[in-house]
Amino acid sequence: MNLERTIELSMKMEKDLIALRHDIHAHPELGWKELGTSKKIESILKDLGCKNIRRGFGGTGSGVVADIVGGLPGPCVALRADIDALPIVEANDIPYVSTTEGVMHACGHDAHTAILIGAARILSEMKDSVPGCVRLIFQPAEETGIGSGAPKLIEEGALDGVSAIGGLHVMSEHPAGVLAIKKGPIMASADIWEIVVQGQGGHGAMPHKAIDPTIAASYIISMLQTVVSREINPLEPVVLSVGKIETGSAPNIIPDKALITGNVRTTDRFTRSEMESRIARIAGGVCSALRCESTLRYTQIYGVTVNDPALTEIMVNTASELLGKEKIREIPIAMGSEDFSYYGERVPAVFGMLGISDPAKGTDKPHHSPHFNAGDDQLAKGAALLAGFALNYLVP
Numbered sequence: 067m068n069l070e071r072t073i074e075l076s077m078k079m080e081k082d083l084i085a086l087r088h089d090i091h092a093h094p095e096l097g098w099k100e101l102g103t104s105k106k107i108e109s110i111l112k113d114l115g116c117k118n119i120r121r122g123f124g125g126t127g128s129g130v131v132a133d134i135v136g137g138l139p140g141p142c143v144a145l146r147a148d149i150d151a152l153p154i155v156e157a158n159d160i161p162y163v164s165t166t167e168g169v170m171h172a173c174g175h176d177a178h179t180a181i182l183i184g185a186a187r188i189l190s191e192m193k194d195s196v197p198g199c200v201r202l203i204f205q206p207a208e209e210t211g212i213g214s215g216a217p218k219l220i221e222e223g224a225l226d227g228v229s230a231i232g233g234l235h236v237m238s239e240h241p242a243g244v245l246a247i248k249k250g251p252i253m254a255s256a257d258i259w260e261i262v263v264q265g266q267g268g269h270g271a272m273p274h275k276a277i278d279p280t281i282a283a284s285y286i287i288s289m290l291q292t293v294v295s296r297e298i299n300p301l302e303p304v305v306l307s308v309g310k311i312e313t314g315s316a317p318n319i320i321p322d323k324a325l326i327t328g329n330v331r332t333t334d335r336f337t338r339s340e341m342e343s344r345i346a347r348i349a350g351g352v353c354s355a356l357r358c359e360s361t362l363r364y365t366q367i368y369g370v371t372v373n374d375p376a377l378t379e380i381m382v383n384t385a386s387e388l389l390g391k392e393k394i395r396e397i398p399i400a401m402g403s404e405d406f407s408y409y410g411e412r413v414p415a416v417f418g419m420l421g422i423s424d425p426a427k428g429t430d431k432p433h434h435s436p437h438f439n440a441g442d443d444q445l446a447k448g449a450a451l452l453a454g455f456a457l458n459y460l461v462p
Contacts, residue, residue: 067461069387069454075188076450083445087180088162091440094151094169094176097207097215100128103149103179107204110183114190116202124218128206131224133199134189136460140198143459144224144231144413145452146406147182148175148208148215157436158428173433174236174422177440177448179204181234184449189456200456201228208405211256211367216408230377230414232455233406234448236440238430240421243447245385246397247418249378253371254303254331255338256403257364261286261349263324264359270318280313282356283324287311289348290328297344298337305331305401306341333399335370369407377416377459384454385418389447416455420448 095103107130108121116132123129129149133142156163156170164170182202189200203224207215225231240246263283268276287308298304306328313324330345332338342364349360385394397419406417422444423430429441 067457069384069450069457071192072188072450072454072457073388075191076184076446076453079184079187079449080446083180083184083449084442086183087176087440087442087445090176090179091171092162092165094164094166094171096153096169097150097210098124098126098128100149100206104128104130104204104206107149107179107183111186111202114186116186116190123206123215123222126206129215129219130204131219132202134186134193134202135199136196137194138197140460141229142199142201142227143456144201144203144228144409145182145185145456146203146205146231146233146409147178148205149179150175150207150209152209152434154434154436158439160439170436171440172435172438173209174440175208177236177445178234180445181448181452184445185452185456188449188453192457196457196460198460212365214368214405216405220408220412225409225412228413230374230459231409232377232381232415232452233417234420234452235404235417236422236444236448237419238423238433238438240395240419240423242422242424242429242444243389244393244395244421245382245389245418245451246395246421247373247378247381248396248399249373249375251333251370251399252373252417253404253407254305254333254399254401255370255407256368257330257338257341257366259328259330259342259345259365260363261326261345262361263326263353264361265322265324267322268320270320273320276320277357278320279324279358280321282353282358283311283313283326285352285356286326286349289352290345293341293344293348302337303333303399303401304337305329331401331403333370335372338370368403368405369411371404371407371417372410373416374410374414377414380458381416381418381455384458385451388450388454420444420451
């Protein structure tokens with residue numbers, strides 16, 4: 067589809083998108099508390115004439131879902147933006163600095179919200195000649211981890227009738243104006259685990275009368291490293307890390323129990339499904355040998371974010387037309403994670419990274435840093451890219 071109109075409309079609204087991002091940046095809200103942001107989005111979508119507008123998910127007033135209904139019959143494609151901020155004290159010296167104490171948009175969700183609003187404005191202008199519909203998903207609580215927004219929105223119908231979904235994430239790791247993307251897995255899963263090793267306490271001078279859980283815990287930590295080094299294909303990135311161990315209260319006391327906690331990141335859905343049993347097997351085997359007992363609590367948080375090959379082609383072709391072929395970069399999988407992965411477990415999905423890094427403008431700072439600032443000069447491009455992706459999906 068010719069996207070010339072998309073580009074034209076995005077550039078006309080650039081100043082409005084910048085003003086919107088600044089407003090959202092100045093009034094950040096944490097996950098499941100994005101009431102003001104959600105009301106603002108709802109008001110804009112009503113003015114655009116969107117249909118089936120719904121605000122409030124997970125028993126809160128946060129999150130907005132709405133449809134742009136085309137003038138012709140066709141499928142429904144969804145576009146998603148996350149809207150929550152982080153519990154970080156902002157250190158930027160900018161006119162639109164956060165006015166919410168201890169909270170800031172340190173990951174670009176203010177930009178994501180403005181970009182999707184821009185895409186909605188573009189698509190609303192063109193809807194009469196477009197088949198099908200575009201579902202707009204403004205999702206709360208992406209940063210929450212356990213209890214994040216995507217599963218709750220899916221449970222409450224955000225993907226009902228949707229045949230595909232696309233999303234963008236601004237990234238300070240990539241140069242401004244670049245689309246960084248790959249087919250297949252693009253971001254890792256993220257799970258956490260906890261092992262309780264139960265022994266029998268006693269005096270440090272009489273270890274033979276105790277069952278030492280600390281010794282068992284130390285062996286478990288060592289043996290867990292063999293999961294990645296000896297059970298996983300070395301060409302497949304997997305991380306299994308121990309982050310914390312708690313045991314004992316004094317130098318001359320053998321404790322009753324030890325606690326080990328850690329995290330797992332995988333890049334393959336099958337491998338992820340096997341990790342819990344592997345950890346349990348090692349912990350149970352070591353404890354059996356050393357007369358202890360183990361209990362594993364394994365919590366899955368975010369799955370592997372997987373880009374559908376056909377949708378990735380559509381996103382790449384759209385970006386080639388809008389940004390130029392020289393602005394497309396194929397990237398390796400990132401070991402960070404995203405709850406966008408939940409959508410991809412239900413329908414074909416594609417998730418692209420829009421580069422924002424420009425040292426001269428201060429948009430090269432790390433995500434989740436108090437100095438992070440998504441900047442303004444990629445908002446119109448992002449809006450055109452999301453709108454163009456939807457159009458190219460609906461009008462092949």
